[in-house]
Amino acid sequence: MADDDNAIAGFTMLAHGMFHTYELSIPIFIVIWLDVFDVSAAVLGTVIGLGYGLIGIGAVPSGILADRYGSRTLIIASVVGMSGGFFLLSLAPNVYVLAIAIMIWGAAASVYHPAGLSLISRCANERGTVFAYHGVGGNVGTALGPLTAALLLVFLDWQWVVRLLALPAVPVVLFGSRIGFDDAVQPSSTDGGRESFDLQGVFAQSRLLFTTGFTLAFVVVMLYGTYYRGLLTFLPDMIAGLPRFEPVSVFGQTADPAQYIYTGLLMVGILGQYTGGRITDHVRTEYALLASLAVLAGLAFVFLPSSAVGVAPFLLVCALLGFTLYATAPIYQVVIAERADENVHGLSYGFTYLGMFGFGAAGAALAGTLLTYFDAPALLGVLGVIALVAAILVVVLLRRP
Template identity: 50%
Template sequence: MALDANDRSIAGFTMAGHSLVHWFETSIPIFLVVWLAEFDVSILLLGLVLAPSYGLFGFGALPAGILADKYGTKRLILLCLAGMSLGFLVLALATGIYAVAAGLLVWGLAASVYHPAGLSLISTGVRERGTVFAYHGIAGNVGIALGPFVAATLLIFLQWQLVAALLAIPGFLAVLYGLSADFDPTGAVEGMDAADASDKALSLSDLLGNTRTLFASAFAVVFVIVTFEGLFYRGMLTYLPEILEGLPALEGFAVGPDLEGIEPSRYIYVGFLVVGIVGQYVGGKLTDRMAPTRGLLAIFVVLAALALAFIPVSTMGIAPLLVLCGLLGFFLFAIQPFYQNAVAVHTPADTRGLSYGYTYLGEFGLGSASIAIGGFLLDAFPLATFFAVLAAFALTGALLSAGLIAFLDRFESSRPVEEAGADDD
């Protein structure tokens, strides 16, 4: 079924927002090498400067979800885009490491708003939700791939402050585009309008009551499932480039000294992210055809198998390694539309912002614990241990998904799904 005008408008607006969140997110590490030389600081200090901004990106999602329910999703997304761009302008004016820290904090706080607000908008405004989730995910992957590529290329020719300013321009253009976008943010929910949604009071008792309602439902299990997906996702994304660089299969493909810093492993990693675009699209289309928890179960099992297969496959040569990385990229991103749709299926429409706030607290906040876990494992144990732990995260997600399927198959939900056309497990 083709998207109607409202669906198309929301799709365009949220795709712009999602791509830019990850455009900024993945360009930041490219600046780290420059800042190390520019400010003559240790890697430890620079890490301490960077960590709070990524922490805000995850843990700020919960208050952002609350604000989205109260003040409206479009308004929050526009503030997110403007705030991220402003953060990069602060970077462009930075003359010291503390100014860099301030710019990164502005970016992290603003970026935390997007996922709960953007996904809440799709879940309540879009009738062809699965298709738009797919397009939305593709846009995010485009941002993930383009951000570091554009930043690295510009840094060859320009000073880093000018590069930071140039990277901010698409964000401000997206704000102008968003101001002109016209859509109904509750167009997919019968009997609900934007005024009713935003007029709801958000007292502490309301917040606690809504939270109790969410975690007394199937959403509690979905939240834990998303957290384990986040542990797998962040661990894999953070350490795969370094792991690839040290594999014997790539030793014969090292480049010469004139191209120092350009490693074959980086190209494989970019390919891994590009294949993820296809995974997002396929996963989103499949959410229109199967219950989200069944899709989660199947993909978690595949991810566990791929993680366990990584070590033996990496010894077979470059071709099998490329195939395995392609499959990992496909399924790592194909799973995302399923958990996004699972949240929409198992939560009331009027608490959708809060629901996605908790979702991305689990995905990006609690899931970021795998950065510390992975670093410890890679430092103290054989590489196979790291992938075994990732497989354990995926298998835990699979078991939780299977348990939720069994429960939902046995007992019908006491709360009917409000959205027209929503899937029911």
């Protein structure tokens, strides 16, 4: 890759890794918080959903800012805010402060994806490859963040674990402030430059964006986000409830196998994320997206039954689930880039992550509610149907120019 591509890939990989370190460490703490704060899964799912939802709500204004002022400063501010919000989380004495801390973290996290993805789509020469490396960076954070949390929890209280997870943001900010790449934003021919904010122009660009196949792609991403959040938020808790995976004692300390299965699933996602990004350089992205969603639907239906067959089949299903879940992300990111004009890539990714993390955050509340009033099979059945509906919409998208 060219020097600018290497710099952009390195910076966004690190920042993306921090985003997912925080985002997917939260489920590791859920089993503890259910006990410490004495709340139901429905309540805690709603609280966490508020924070995750802010990631989506803030994505649209973040995308607008990225289109007008560039991405570097926004990404650095996002990493600082996520670290600060996560540190505040460690001070929570009750579920109310927990909610405030998670919402502060979510507001800061909302800035990252529109800024980071628009930087890649606008400035990288080998866009698909940089998207793939970007995804790998995210999955390294996705895997190492929860794994680090799970290992530290064997020896430390959860508050200290959260504080330690906030520290790696410091070198990321220093690196991002010093590395060189061209992040210049070209003035849009439709707004006469970027010296002033034109709200009417934003509405006009949004209407134009949603008159294309982008609308269907947006709904598909929204459904995928619901599946993603609904599955991962309580996944360690669901695995811990299976007969074969109860907590065990290791050298006098209690270890939870469910946490390590969860982190292993996320680690497999590293390969899936890279593979998904590479596929988009060789295969029509809608076909790849259709295949991944169909597989996700099937895996949701066989997830729990596979645990009754044996440990090996269950772990295989977990590995396939992690691979496919994260292979889908770079695929839909390229679909969005192909369905939006270059001048509004930041806005398009803002709307995309409104769907992915904003509407998708309902998956956390949905999961908590179904687990509280029904059971895990009901949750996974609903998630499988959601993935099937998304796959059907991709078929419709294929018929549009």
